[in-house]
Amino acid sequence: MKKRLGILGAGKLAKIIVDAYKQGFLSDYELVAVLGRNREHVEGLVNGTEAAACMEMDVFLATKPDIVAEAASVAAVKDHVSTILQNGSNFVALSIGAFADEAFLESVRKTASTYGTKIYLSSGAVGGFDVLRTLALMAQAQEKLGKDEGGTEETGSVMNAKQVFCTHKGPDSLRNTPLFTEELVDGNIQKEGDSTEVFAGNAKEAIGLLPTKVNVAVAASLAGIGVEQTQVSINSTYGMSGDDHCITLEAAGCKTVIDTFSPTADIAAWSVVALLRNLASPIETF
Secondary structure, eight states: OOOOEEOOSSHHHHHHHHHHTTTTTTTTTTEEEEEEEEEEHHHHHHHHOOEESSHHHHEEEEEEEEEEESSSSSHHHHHHHHHHHHOEEEEEEEGGGGGGSHHHHHHHHHHHOOOHHEEEEEETTOOOOOHHHHHHHHHHHHHHHHTTTTOOOGGGHHHHOOEEEEEOOOOGGTSSSOOOGGGGGOOTTTTTTTTHHHHHHEEHHHHHHOOOTTTTHHHHHTTTTTTTTTTEEEEEEEOSEEEEEEEEEEEEEEEEEEEEEEESHHHHHHHHHHHHHHHHHSSSSO
């Protein structure tokens, strides 16, 4: 039996997911509804499908989706995820920056547990969550072993683990953010390929400054050693188009480096498609 799929959002990324459905990449699903704020956009997305074009959450949930894929915004996740989970629908999150708020994350975790639903965090423009989880777990095990044998907290590997998320962006992508300055796009100052670090801090601080641009840093942090422990470096690279994200985690005597370049944000939407396919497959990869 096909799973009933709803999509939260009606922008570019949502369109990629719907187009993938129309092209047969989500053959284990039945698209039942799309929810957005612009009726014209929503109706355009569902054209050619049996899905309902929804402008209100109660109408959307009345279609009884088994799983809702979000391709909207951090605000949309915060506004709607609990209601969706309480409705009995599982939730695929693309705007993972919402979960940098630990109190919100814990509240949503409890809601999902209470209602027997799940939240799936898509990989977005990065990957390697499996190895990040593995190394973080190994570090936790070593920390527990150290404490059980009478060691101090400092003995544990989690205390010594180091996770760094380094991203390079073209300066134009930073316009209308607190990090942008005209010097970043001044050809009299910059040369092709010059990089300027415009932010250094942890993932929680980064998402506070750039709520739509560093969801991937929060996702990698949650898969690894946490949003406050993960250090983030954001760099403006003159002449660059697209994003390059490099995650480095050193823990439990192991080291992994995951480096992903993407010229557009399309990879984020396709990560949702890949996740949905994985969930429906009799053989899942993690």
